[in-house]
Amino acid sequence: MDKNLDDLIRMSREVGRDAELVQGGGGNTSIKIGDGTMYVKASGTALKDMRPGAGYRRVDLQQCLAILDDPELASIAPMERESEAGRRMLASCLDELEGRPSVETILHAQLGRCVVHTHPSLVNGLMGARRGREAVQKLFGDLDPPPLCIEYVDFGYPLATSMRQAIEQHRRQHGRMPQVVFLENHGLFVSAEQADEAVRLTRRIFGEVRRVRDERMRELPERRTHAFSRKEKVRLVAELSAELRKTYAEIMHAPVLVRFSVGTPVRRFLAHPDAEELAVADPLVPDQLVYCNGVPLWLPAPKEGEEAGRRATEVIRAREAGPATPVCLLVDGVGLFTVGTSPKLLESALGTMEAVLDMLVVAACFGGVRGLTAQALQYIHDSEVVAYRHRLAAGQDSASPLAGRVAIVTGAGSGLGRGISIGLAGKGMHVVLADIDEEGTSETARRISSQGGAGSGWPAKVDVTSEESVSAMFQYVIGHLGGADVLVNGAGIAPSYSLMDFPLEDWRKTLDVNLTGYFLMAREAVRLMARQGTGGSIVNLSSKTGLDASKNNSAYNATKAGEIHLARGWALELAEHGIRVNVVCPGNVFRESKIWDSDYIKSVAQKRGIEPEEV
Numbered sequence: 001m002d003k004n005l006d007d008l009i010r011m012s013r014e015v016g017r018d019a020e021l022v023q024g025g026g027g028n029t030s031i032k033i034g035d036g037t038m039y040v041k042a043s044g045t046a047l048k049d050m051r052p053g054a055g056y057r058r059v060d061l062q063q064c065l066a067i068l069d070d071p072e073l074a075s076i077a078p079m080e081r082e083s084e085a086g087r088r089m090l091a092s093c094l095d096e097l098e099g100r101p102s103v104e105t106i107l108h109a110q111l112g113r114c115v116v117h118t119h120p121s122l123v124n125g126l127m128g129a130r131r132g133r134e135a136v137q138k139l140f141g142d143l144d145p146p147p148l149c150i151e152y153v154d155f156g157y158p159l160a161t162s163m164r165q166a167i168e169q170h171r172r173q174h175g176r177m178p179q180v181v182f183l184e185n186h187g188l189f190v191s192a193e194q195a196d197e198a199v200r201l202t203r204r205i206f207g208e209v210r211r212v213r214d215e216r217m218r219e220l221p222e223r224r225t226h227a228f229s230r231k232e233k234v235r236l237v238a239e240l241s242a243e244l245r246k247t248y249a250e251i252m253h254a255p256v257l258v259r260f261s262v263g264t265p266v267r268r269f270l271a272h273p274d275a276e277e278l279a280v281a282d283p284l285v286p287d288q289l290v291y292c293n294g295v296p297l298w299l300p301a302p303k304e305g306e307e308a309g310r311r312a313t314e315v316i317r318a319r320e321a322g323p324a325t326p327v328c329l330l331v332d333g334v335g336l337f338t339v340g341t342s343p344k345l346l347e348s349a350l351g352t353m354e355a356v357l358d359m360l361v362v363a364a365c366f367g368g369v370r371g372l373t374a375q376a377l378q379y380i381h382d383s384e385v386v387a388y389r390h391r392l393a394a395g396q397d398s399a400s401p402l403a404g405r406v407a408i409v410t411g412a413g414s415g416l417g418r419g420i421s422i423g424l425a426g427k428g429m430h431v432v433l434a435d436i437d438e439e440g441t442s443e444t445a446r447r448i449s450s451q452g453g454a455g456s457g458w459p460a461k462v463d464v465t466s467e468e469s470v471s472a473m474f475q476y477v478i479g480h481l482g483g484a485d486v487l488v489n490g491a492g493i494a495p496s497y498s499l500m501d502f503p504l505e506d507w508r509k510t511l512d513v514n515l516t517g518y519f520l521m522a523r524e525a526v527r528l529m530a531r532q533g534t535g536g537s538i539v540n541l542s543s544k545t546g547l548d549a550s551k552n553n554s555a556y557n558a559t560k561a562g563e564i565h566l567a568r569g570w571a572l573e574l575a576e577h578g579i580r581v582n583v584v585c586p587g588n589v590f591r592e593s594k595i596w597d598s599d600y601i602k603s604v605a606q607k608r609g610i611e612p613e614e615v
Contacts, residue, residue, distance in 0.1 A: 011195040016047025030108035040101030061362030063092035076372020106160040112191030121355035122209040125362025128284040148178040200503035216365040243309030258482025262335035269357035282371025301333035396412040403428025411491035425455030464517030487525040490541040514559035536577030
């Protein structure tokens with residue numbers, strides 16, 4: 001591989017994997033090759049995902065810089081100008097790769113050989129503080145050459161123009177261009193001759209701000225709030241997640257996922273004495289609008305006997321704005337909930353908001369928050385670049401009625417469970433791969449990822465015979481995806497012995513896995529679905545042996561017949577909750593069969609006049 005490209009990928013992955021430096025598709029990197037060209041990150045892609053052949057473009061430096069020399073661009077309407085500048089940057093590409101160059105390519109072109117542009121949470125907090133510039137000079141005045149601070153300017157062409165003027169003035173004053181550029185309410189640019197040096201300097205700056213933040217936080221009194229027990233928190237997270245899935249699905253007109261976090265940035269923020277006031281401060285950085293739709297919603301600590309879900313819905317509806325409705329909810333004493341219509345949007349919203357919470361704490365340490373102006377917010381809102389980033393993070397659309405919904409499949413580490421999981425993910429579902437076999441579910445997740453599409457796989461270790469293990473797995477589902485819409489009971493074993501030789505231990509184990517496992521999973525799923533109030537579906541994977549017994553299979557015959565009757569009884573009692581219960585009884589199938597897409601399922605469905613998705 002080209003050493004320049006190898007350096008770019010290595011540098012990008014290192015900073016991209018650090019959520020304190022970049023969030024979602026934010027941040028970008030570049031390396032100048034020496035022949036008048038430059039590798040630069042592609043817009044909207046994650047730095048951590050850059051690899052040979054994907055996530056970057058090779059551009060002609062002079063063509064990029066010439067964009068700033070065209071006086072006509074400065075005179076046209078902002079959004080039209082940005083679109084034209086973007087078209088010209090794309091035209092400067094010298095390769096056939098996917099994606100368009102980062103919107104900040106022209107900024108990279110003006111700096112040194114290796115450039116790292118990050119959105120470090122603590123540095124952005126400093127640059128979104130009223131006394132941020134003063135603090136930069138105090139903390140980093142020893143850098144040679146001194147750092148350059150640039151007041152907030154709309155990104156794209158305006159920022160590139162402003163930065164060129166500031167760099168030229170800095171060069172005249174100090175004899176060379178800056179290595180470090182602080183952008184108010186935006187981020188940090190660091191350039192160096194070598195990639196490792198650029199990363200090292202980035203981390204040094206971040207570490208110094210963290211040191212001062214920690215010193216000042218120790219001087220503050222800790223905020224007192226209601227201390228919920230673990231059991232109360234588990235109940236509240238389940239109740240609020242169910243309500244958020246339902247409410248946001250109505251607002252977004254699409255299924256949504258919910259992520260809960262009580263990570264260090266969240267705990268630190270909720271412990272700050274001014275947490276409630278800081279939460280409603282004006283947005284600090286563009287990514288806060290791109291991925292979080294602005295300021296988080298705030299819900300006071302739920303009181304005893306209060307319907308927390310209903311109160312949360314009231315708070316959301318009061319700020320409802322269709323797709324632009326804020327997608328982050330801070331619940332005092334509980335934690336942070338984020339909502340997204342895809343795993344990428346969910347991850348981007350969570351990472352961005354946790355970074356924003358850190359920014360707010362730092363800004364409070366340096367004179368208070370200085371948010372973006374109304375004019376800057378409008379520019380970001382109108383920007384086509386923002387819409388482009390959001391489309392990339394949202395992933396591919398799917399026409400399947402299952403797309404965007406969550407399924408739990410037991411036995412997903414092999415056989416029919418694996419085939420069903422891959423098939424459901426192919427329909428755009430987000431599939432929890434539940435199995436005691438961690439290696440098997442990892443392989444299933446890999447296969448789901450390799451097939452592409454909007455669906456996803458989420459490995460989750462579970463022992464279906466253990467009440468505690470099943471309960472813990474459902475807590476994982478609620479915390480990471482918000483809930484579930486479909487349960488496929490597929491985990492099972494089939495020891496084969498004649499009646500006179502059948503060991504009691506194997507008999508009991510088969511009943512435990514094939515019946516108790518189905519019961520425990522269904523019971524938790526029904527509790528979850530009823531709480532959500534949006535219906536759902538349970539499918540028991542039985543066998544033809546449940547209808548017609550086979551030889552030397554006493555335990556399997558009994559349990560597979562039992563699974564059918566369990567489903568019949570559940571169907572009778574769960575209809576009032578809108579929960580469908582069905583059984584699939586396949587015959588002999590290949591180990592890796594994609595039963596959900598098989599001719600068998602389609603033929604049975606057609607005979608009954610239904611679509612496979614309705615099962």
